[in-house]
Amino acid sequence: MDDARWPPSRLLGKVSGRELAAMPTAEAMAAALREGAGAIPIAGARPPVDAGVGIDEIVPGQWSAEAADRLREALASLDPALRDRVIIYGAPGLVSQGGRPDPRTPLPPALAALVRAISSGGHLFLELYHGDLTPFAAQELGVHLTHWLARFPADRHEFLHALTGPPKGDSVAGLWTRIRSTPAGRAILANGAGAFGLASADEGRDWLTEYRAFLANPTAPPPGGDVTVPVGGGIEILVRSGARVTAGKTVRVRLSRPGVAIIRLSPIGAGPRRNLLKVTVGARPRTVAAKIPQYAKAGRYQVVVTLKGQGLADSATVRVRLVAAAR
Numbered sequence: 001m002d003d004a005r006w007p008p009s010r011l012l013g014k015v016s017g018r019e020l021a022a023m024p025t026a027e028a029m030a031a032a033l034r035e036g037a038g039a040i041p042i043a044g045a046r047p048p049v050d051a052g053v054g055i056d057e058i059v060p061g062q063w064s065a066e067a068a069d070r071l072r073e074a075l076a077s078l079d080p081a082l083r084d085r086v087i088i089y090g091a092p093g094l095v096s097q098g099g100r101p102d103p104r105t106p107l108p109p110a111l112a113a114l115v116r117a118i119s120s121g122g123h124l125f126l127e128l129y130h131g132d133l134t135p136f137a138a139q140e141l142g143v144h145l146t147h148w149l150a151r152f153p154a155d156r157h158e159f160l161h162a163l164t165g166p167p168k169g170d171s172v173a174g175l176w177t178r179i180r181s182t183p184a185g186r187a188i189l190a191n192g193a194g195a196f197g198l199a200s201a202d203e204g205r206d207w208l209t210e211y212r213a214f215l216a217n218p219t220a221p222p223p224g225g226d227v228t229v230p231v232g233g234g235i236e237i238l239v240r241s242g243a244r245v246t247a248g249k250t251v252r253v254r255l256s257r258p259g260v261a262i263i264r265l266s267p268i269g270a271g272p273r274r275n276l277l278k279v280t281v282g283a284r285p286r287t288v289a290a291k292i293p294q295y296a297k298a299g300r301y302q303v304v305v306t307l308k309g310q311g312l313a314d315s316a317t318v319r320v321r322l323v324a325a326a327r
Contacts, residue, residue: 011049012087013037014056020071021062029074037082052085057127058118059091060111068113075121086122089163095126099144102312103151104232119152122159125194128179129165133197138178142227143311146184157187163194164207172206177222180214182229190218230257230310237303237318248294248325251303256285259309263290268300268319298324
């Protein structure tokens with residue numbers, strides 16, 4: 001409807017993400033986006049909009065890899081001025097499915113194609129709440145936002161945004177503290193944030209108060225400090241590459257993050273691979289010793305260590321020369 005408080009320059013058109021995903025061609029998608037943005041006027045059908053067009057919302061289960069590729073093609077075909085006024089709302093499922101996995105590992109094909117598409121044009125607003133509008137927990141937010149920023153193309157980081165929901169049992173200040181509690185969260189907030197579902201004018205004023213406080217010092221951690229987000233690595237094999245190791249002796253490995261580690265001895269060339277040790281690592285780093293079998297055959301080997309935990313998988317390898325034990 002027309003509303004004097006909202007002139008065309010501040011009105012955003014809208015396109016259904018579900019309907020967009022079902023369109024058979026990139027041309028049809030691009031036409032829908034142009035129409036939603038008012039670039040294709042429809043006389044008398046609605047007031048004019050000039051702010052752009054929103055895709056509401058992107059739900060992973062509605063998109064095949066082929067549909068995602070069509071969306072990427074459609075965004076690329078838009079006039080650059082319009083492409084930069086496309087607002088893409090990423091549903092909670094997208095935030096979780098794209099943000100939970102280790103960003104160094106590939107996503108499933110359909111999800112990977114969808115992330116490529118929505119990171120190629122427009123502004124992506126991540127909905128930082130569950131389906132019932134309950135905010136993600138601080139640790140969830142820390143992981144999701146850190147991983148999304150890592151996956152997003154570096155030259156398009158400024159197009160990644162946060163969309164908060166209502167506080168739902170927390171204060172608005174507490175909600176902002178959760179989102180601010182990692183460097184990635186602060187970087188995304190600094191790009192411009194949005195709000196959905198605020199229940200009252202008081203919540204709106206509180207939200208703006210927190211936003212202004214953030215903008216006054218956007219790189220500062222919140223009171224209480226940052227949450228810890230697991231990162232990769234955490235393996236140090238305490239043997240130099242090419243070292244001579246005697247059968248029956250041990251290889252020491254330093255493990256510095258939680259997970260389950262497996263230490264293997266693998267011959268370079270033909271021969272059986274041996275599991276030397278499997279160990280669980282807690283919050284405190286530990287150094288373990290894996291014993292090489294007494295009668296292992298001499299030759300060239302690799303000591304291979306894998307460490308899985310906290311949603312991350314890492315490995316490290318060192319080549320050694322195994323010499324027979326004295327008899």
